[in-house]
Amino acid sequence: MEGGLAQKIKLSTIADALGVSTATVSLALRDSPLVADATRDRIKDYARAIGYIYNRRAASLRTSRSGIVGVVVHDIMNPFFAEILRSIESELDRSGQTFILSNHYDQLEKQRTFIDTLLQLGADGVIMSPAIGTPREDIEMMEENGLPVVLIARQVEGALVPVFRGDDAYGIGLATNHLISLGHRRIAMIGGTDQTSTGRDRYRGYVLAMEKAGLEVKPDWRVPGPRTKQGGFEATGQFLALKDKPTAAVCWNDLVAIGLMNGIARAGLVPGVDISVTGYDDLEEAAIATPALTTVWNGQREVGRRAARALLDRLGGNHEPVTPDLIRPELHVRQSTGRPSQR
Amino acid sequence: MEGGLAQKIKLSTIADALGVSTATVSLALRDSPLVADATRDRIKDYARAIGYIYNRRAASLRTSRSGIVGVVVHDIMNPFFAEILRSIESELDRSGQTFILSNHYDQLEKQRTFIDTLLQLGADGVIMSPAIGTPREDIEMMEENGLPVVLIARQVEGALVPVFRGDDAYGIGLATNHLISLGHRRIAMIGGTDQTSTGRDRYRGYVLAMEKAGLEVKPDWRVPGPRTKQGGFEATGQFLALKDKPTAAVCWNDLVAIGLMNGIARAGLVPGVDISVTGYDDLEEAAIATPALTTVWNGQREVGRRAARALLDRLGGNHEPVTPDLIRPELHVRQSTGRPSQR
DNA sequence: CTGAAAGCGCTTACAG
DNA sequence: CTGAAAGCGCTTACAG
Numbered sequence: 219m220e221g222g223l224a225q226k227i228k229l230s231t232i233a234d235a236l237g238v239s240t241a242t243v244s245l246a247l248r249d250s251p252l253v254a255d256a257t258r259d260r261i262k263d264y265a266r267a268i269g270y271i272y273n274r275r276a277a278s279l280r281t282s283r284s285g286i287v288g289v290v291v292h293d294i295m296n297p298f299f300a301e302i303l304r305s306i307e308s309e310l311d312r313s314g315q316t317f318i319l320s321n322h323y324d325q326l327e328k329q330r331t332f333i334d335t336l337l338q339l340g341a342d343g344v345i346m347s348p349a350i351g352t353p354r355e356d357i358e359m360m361e362e363n364g365l366p367v368v369l370i371a372r373q374v375e376g377a378l379v380p381v382f383r384g385d386d387a388y389g390i391g392l393a394t395n396h397l398i399s400l401g402h403r404r405i406a407m408i409g410g411t412d413q414t415s416t417g418r419d420r421y422r423g424y425v426l427a428m429e430k431a432g433l434e435v436k437p438d439w440r441v442p443g444p445r446t447k448q449g450g451f452e453a454t455g456q457f458l459a460l461k462d463k464p465t466a467a468v469c470w471n472d473l474v475a476i477g478l479m480n481g482i483a484r485a486g487l488v489p490g491v492d493i494s495v496t497g498y499d500d501l502e503e504a505a506i507a508t509p510a511l512t513t514v515w516n517g518q519r520e521v522g523r524r525a526a527r528a529l530l531d532r533l534g535g536n537h538e539p540v541t542p543d544l545i546r547p548e549l550h551v552r553q554s555t556g557r558p559s560q561r
Numbered sequence: 562m563e564g565g566l567a568q569k570i571k572l573s574t575i576a577d578a579l580g581v582s583t584a585t586v587s588l589a590l591r592d593s594p595l596v597a598d599a600t601r602d603r604i605k606d607y608a609r610a611i612g613y614i615y616n617r618r619a620a621s622l623r624t625s626r627s628g629i630v631g632v633v634v635h636d637i638m639n640p641f642f643a644e645i646l647r648s649i650e651s652e653l654d655r656s657g658q659t660f661i662l663s664n665h666y667d668q669l670e671k672q673r674t675f676i677d678t679l680l681q682l683g684a685d686g687v688i689m690s691p692a693i694g695t696p697r698e699d700i701e702m703m704e705e706n707g708l709p710v711v712l713i714a715r716q717v718e719g720a721l722v723p724v725f726r727g728d729d730a731y732g733i734g735l736a737t738n739h740l741i742s743l744g745h746r747r748i749a750m751i752g753g754t755d756q757t758s759t760g761r762d763r764y765r766g767y768v769l770a771m772e773k774a775g776l777e778v779k780p781d782w783r784v785p786g787p788r789t790k791q792g793g794f795e796a797t798g799q800f801l802a803l804k805d806k807p808t809a810a811v812c813w814n815d816l817v818a819i820g821l822m823n824g825i826a827r828a829g830l831v832p833g834v835d836i837s838v839t840g841y842d843d844l845e846e847a848a849i850a851t852p853a854l855t856t857v858w859n860g861q862r863e864v865g866r867r868a869a870r871a872l873l874d875r876l877g878g879n880h881e882p883v884t885p886d887l888i889r890p891e892l893h894v895r896q897s898t899g900r901p902s903q904r
Numbered sequence: 905c906t907g908a909a910a911g912c913g914c915t916t917a918c919a920g
Numbered sequence: 921c922t923g924a925a926a927g928c929g930c931t932t933a934c935a936g
Binding site: 272 | 931
């Protein structure tokens with residue numbers, strides 16, 4: 219029953235002990251129907267008894283299948299990605315694939331280093347939220363080297379690979395229209411960047427909704443940059459000092475919204491009463507924030523699930539046409555939004 | 562410059578093209594001083610030009626070094642672990658090791674599956690926060706199979722491997738004493754479990770501090786279980802309904818504390834004024850919570866850094882004696898604690 | 905249903 | 921400073 223490091227146990231150890239060939243052992247351990255039941259059981263029992271450990275590197279060298287899938291995101295400390303990862307994980311788990319994770323922190327070089335590692339390990343595929351500035355050529359290089367790619371959250375212009383993300387322009391429109399319908403006329407947009415497709419789409423959606431309602435869009439009312447709680451918190455001063463005092467803020471995401479609400483509360487105002495705030499993503503946290511956050515459900519679970527399935531499909535040899543499947547967001551109204559107050 | 566999948570490029574492709582042996586190419590690519598400078602440059606340039614990809618599986622099969630380190634935690638969605646991971650990542654990065662991550666969600670079976678995978682991949686080592694109920698034998702099995710283990714956050718009774726964690730009894734004592742010194746006499750403890758060494762240590766520390774101050778410790782005043790924001794939030798009702806109405810709560814961690822503060826605010830009370838609350842960990846978030854959270858710094862960065870270094874040391878062949886290095890926590894006083902109010 | 909043998913792409917003594 | 925050859929531990933045609 220002991221593992222023991224004394225003599226490395228390999229297929230041939232078992233073959234020799236049982237008087238069969240390594241081919242038979244190999245097939246038996248993988249439950250091949252080519253092996254007689256009795257032989258198979260005898261082999262598996264013995265292997266277990268002496269603590270045999272399958273050497274995947276050797277197998278993978280021979281089969282050129284590694285059972286490894288790479289996952290690359292901006293930052294796992296961001297709960298948005300953490301929720302996506304969780305659902306990727308549960309899909310991958312049941313397929314027996316191991317996944318390797320890396321944060322690129324939007325540094326192209328870090329992303330490239332990791333992609334290199336994946337190629338060297340012979341990874342079977344990769345799911346990635348590409349770093350800002352990822353060129354189409356990087357994606358093509360991976361595909362050419364036999365590493366199938368599935369993108370999440372962000373697009374790479376011109377890359378012909380599946381992308382799973384929410385319909386950002388539509389989603390931010392839901393939040394903006396909600397505020398407009400409550401009577402808000404001066405609405406700011408806090409956070410986000412124009413450097414990503416997501417950032418551009420959300421800003422566009424906000425502008426579109428404002429214009430459709432015949433409302434003025436002041437460039438000042440956009441405070442770009444913040445993407446974290448800390449960022450939202452720190453943007454409070456700038457927001458409260460805006461000319462014409464907006465009565466509401468459409469935030470880049472839930473983190474920024476929660477940070478901003480904290481900042482607003484510190485300034486002695488009541489978020490949801492004095493100032494309305496919307497988030498984006500509907501993180502688990504949104505529902506228990508104070509006040510509970512009105513936000514846009516962005517389908518993280520769905521994004522992760524579909525991306526993982528799409529990749530597994532490709533690994534299974536399925537070469538379906540690429541459907542650029544936009545997930546339709548939903549507005550979840552809670553307590554952080556209300557009619558505009560006089561201030 | 563094209564990568565191309567046409568003909569798989571390997572060492573011998575380069576050797577043939579340049580009229581040298583694969584041994585020379587192998588050595589040159591790894592900057593061996595055995596190869597003449599001119600030869601090395603010629604080889605490296607050519608390799609780059611034709612888009613050669615190093616096959617780590619083959620190398621690893623030969624050298625039995627994989628360059629892979631496993632990291633196993635309870636849940637990466639927990640910011641406590643995310644902060645530890647970040648510092649592990651930065652240490653490992655500079656050593657050129659790739660890391661594979663897995664959550665065990667305190668399920669022993671999931672942890673075992675992952676450990677199996679690491680053994681099969683020939684991982685060089687593993688850093689783990691062991692799942693509840695991990696027996697000493699599991700750790701020993703890994704070590705016997707050549708997989709060095711370093712533990713973080715939790716201990717495994719009887720396992721002779723390095724453990725990096727904070728001094729929990731001491732840390733919770735800091736929080737408890739702080740409340741006592743503010744004049745609190747009825748102090749509850751919210752969250753945590755007796756099933757882990759950490760859980761037992763923190764409860765013990767709380768009890769000890771209370772007794773030292775001559776205060777009564779009512780079993781009722783312990784609300785075990787919660788470990789997340791959601792959990793803290795949901796425990797609010799039970800906490801507010803406690804007999805003899807405690808004026809303060811020592812929480813299991815920052816997440817529970819923030820959830821509880823949200824719940825208290827929803828109930829119309831002001832955390833930090835009507836009821837004092839302390840956290841544990843000092844997550845980045847603690848400072849921007851409303852009110853800013855008084856908490857105990859638990860040295861996440863430090864835990865990650867030291868664990869990674871200890872593992873790398875062991876990989877480097879260093880067999881130093883095991884120092885059970887407890888990190889000394891520090892109290893960070895903010896706005897969530899104050900003198901007891903009459904209620 | 906089972907076995908003998910080649911080969912996946914590296915690295916490492918060993919010669920020269 | 922460089923080359924020829926063995927071997928890491930599997931799997932896969934190919935025979936029988």
